[in-house]
Amino acid sequence: MIFRSGSIGQVALGALIISGISGIVVAYQYEAAIPFVSSVAIEAVLPFGAFWRALHFWSSQAFVILLGLHVWRRIGDLPRISQSPGKRRHWAVVGTTIPFAIFALFSGYVLRHDATGMAAGSIAEHLMLDVPFIGNGLDCLLISTGSEGVNRIYVVHFLMTVLCWMLGTWYHTKKVILRGGLFLLVLATSLLFSYIVHAPMDLPGQAVHLIKGPWFFLGVQELLRHLTPLVAGVLFPSIPVFLLISLPWFRPARRPLLLLGLWFMVYIPLTLVGWLR
């Protein structure tokens, strides 16, 4: 039996995954600067565009409805849930997926930016601005179609999906585990480092005569000065990838590991040569 009691939650997650994947597919051709024009192109011009759009649209509707159904079915568990503070908190946190899911769905219509979508966007923006004190902040966070077009709501569309996904799997089913303390350590280190060191950027007019690629690319860049593009840029860099992937098929793995080491013994000096130019 594929369907068991309690599997509506799983079906909802399935719909979310399909919605997310089809959303990413649609996004390849979607252009936030010309939302309506690109949506029409997806629907009417691009090959399989209508299919991908429909898949995204309907799986999204299904996700929200299934999520609602799933929560509805769990209402019977409430007597048990309300007994323990931990379970109550769990319920409250997981319950936020409902508004997030609805906002994801809603922002989708705004992204389409036909007459309905455009009106929905500006009405939502104006309503939000009427919220006392935090209205302006909320609008900047969530909508801002008036001044920013669909840019922000596009980001939020994605953000809501991620929130639903993370809450529904990581938090809800506890399938992915990361120790809090370890995470805090990584976070603290990243924060400290990034507070001190700026991420690099070429100024206009800088690096005119010699452009050095990113550090991991310097070796390839050096090789490209001497060998054909296919050898230097494609074949040579794929060697370690194939070696690494095929390691489990070698028994013992000593020989491919040796080759891998050899490859690095070539690549690191190449990198140095490129770097010192």
Next chain:
Amino acid sequence: MNRRQFFKGAGIWGVALGLSYPLLKFVVAKRYRPPRKVHIRDTLETGQFLVEPEFVLFDTLKGPLAISRTCTHLGCRINYQEDEKIFLCPCHQSRFSWDGRYISGPAKRNLARFNVKTLADKKGYLVLL
């Protein structure tokens, strides 16, 4: 709550609060955008009009008039009804006269007007949004 738990909780909240300020500041800021100029390469006779996405342009005896198509209720894009010479909002049916004055409906305020200049050679208009 023992000391360890206290420091752990304080650490988590400290990081969360400390990060939310730069996050909110960054996200809420809006980049300055210079006013946009729309060139209309068309001349209108008195009484004629031209529908653009963001405004409707009229030329009158007193000069050109660009009426915003953004509804003063909740911002929907308004359509101009040529036969009745009114603006009618598709969202909640507010009505405005051809020159943007409020007539009825939930909007309550007149439509905005944009600055228009007639180009020197009379070959069109420049609207500042």
